[in-house]
Amino acid sequence: MKTSVVRIHRHGGPEVLQYEEVDLPAPGDGEVQIRQTAIGLNFADTYQREGEAGPHDGGAMPIILGGQGAGIIEAVGQNAGTFMAGDRVAYISPGAYAERRNVAVGRLLHLPAEISDQVAAATLLRGLTAEYLVRRLYKVKPGNTVLVHAAAGGMGLILGQWAKALGARVIGTVGANSKIDIARAHGCDEVIVYTGEDFAARTMELTGGTGVDVIYDGVGKDAFLKSLDCVRPMGMVISYGTASGNVGQFDLQLLHRKSIIVTRPTLRTWIAARADLEAAAAAFFEAVISGKVRADVNRSYSLRDTRRAHEELHSRSTTGAAIIIP
Structure with missing residues (x-):
């Protein structure tokens, strides 16, 4: 199967972002294949593009950017646990700028009915970061x-x-x-x-x-x-x-x-254990559902328009959360 992605072949400014088609294999052991409905856009993505220390290790070129998304499971590999085709899910895992992708089930989260794909994709990384910042690293009271x-x-x-x-x-x-x-x-x-x-x-x-x-x-x-x-x-x-x-x-x-x-600190260490990931996500979802936190999506871009999205991130003129729609 072919899938559209945005990736880089070298580090640099927004101009290094390339919209391309790549082969997507069937999901492997412990993986599922997701048709993405929304992809998160974070300032941390620009660190990875520039070669700075971002939320994930860079790895060998070319690199598919992005660290979070949401969508529908279309296929499952062996040992997929409680995840099945048709489930709505979200995740934090590198390689998100793609129409379809495979994700390890250890990074997946089932989405409550009250949380939209768009809100999950736009705010999951920020929400889990905020959770450990205000509830665990420094317990605000x-x-x-x-x-x-x-x-x-x-x-x-x-x-x-x-x-x-x-x-x-x-x-x-x-x-x-x-x-x-x-x-x-x-x-x-x-x-x-x-x-x-x-x-x-x-x-x-x-x-x-x-x-x-x-x-x-x-x-x-x-x-x-x-x-x-x-x-x-x-x-x-x-x-x-x-x-x-x-x-x-x-x-x-x-x-x-x-x-x-x-x-x-960095988020990945605070959600490295599966139990911590699930507890943090439950706390964030509850805060949104209860109205304590309004998780609005302010703007969206097409996958083809990711370069402009990065340019606007750098302008520091934007507010709130944004998503990429495959």
Whole structure:
């Protein structure tokens, strides 16, 4: 069988993305074959395209990009467990930019009837990332004050809502005045436009000079060091992404004065065990179904138009989650 894919033969900018047809074998042992109805689009995909450390190991060229999707099982291999043809499923696994693909059952999740394919494909990776960030790595509780960088982005929208639902006061940063209302509508009590004012100084002012309990930083280079200035003593700064570039080396003595805890986690280690994957997904699906987290899909692209999707991701002008429709 032939299937359409988007892949790269070398690392680089959006121009290296190629729409091609490849052979797709029958599903092997422990695999199923999925006809994809929606594919997730994440900033982390651009790291893999550029050859930076992304959510998955790069592997040998050519590489089919993408890390999450949803669809219908069309065929099953041996030892497919509880998965059968006709099931609606979603997954986090490399090689998602494809019309049809094979996926190991260990990475598959059955989708509840209340969760659409589009929402699952657009938000599963972000949702599971948010789950461990607010419920396990730092357990947000009533009375906490949190700072969410890029609060109007795909991750920021989920983090702000979930932290708010857990009882926290949420301060968000955004890059433009046009994003203030979006951030406020998704959990932020106060919003700082970091291009117009010093976010660290403003955060300290908003917290009466104390600083926040935890900072969720998906920005990286442009935000990390200043974040150390506005976290409270013994607070935590979580660098979970590097949209503006890698943080690079920094002096550990910067943490000494306030006993700051800094961590650079990755989702794959937090869902490596099947039980952790299932528990995280159940928590995220419950948050969406209950209305604690609105997981909206803001825009979509065709598989042929993936290059434009990456260009718009780089523009930093987009908000919310997007999908690719095969």
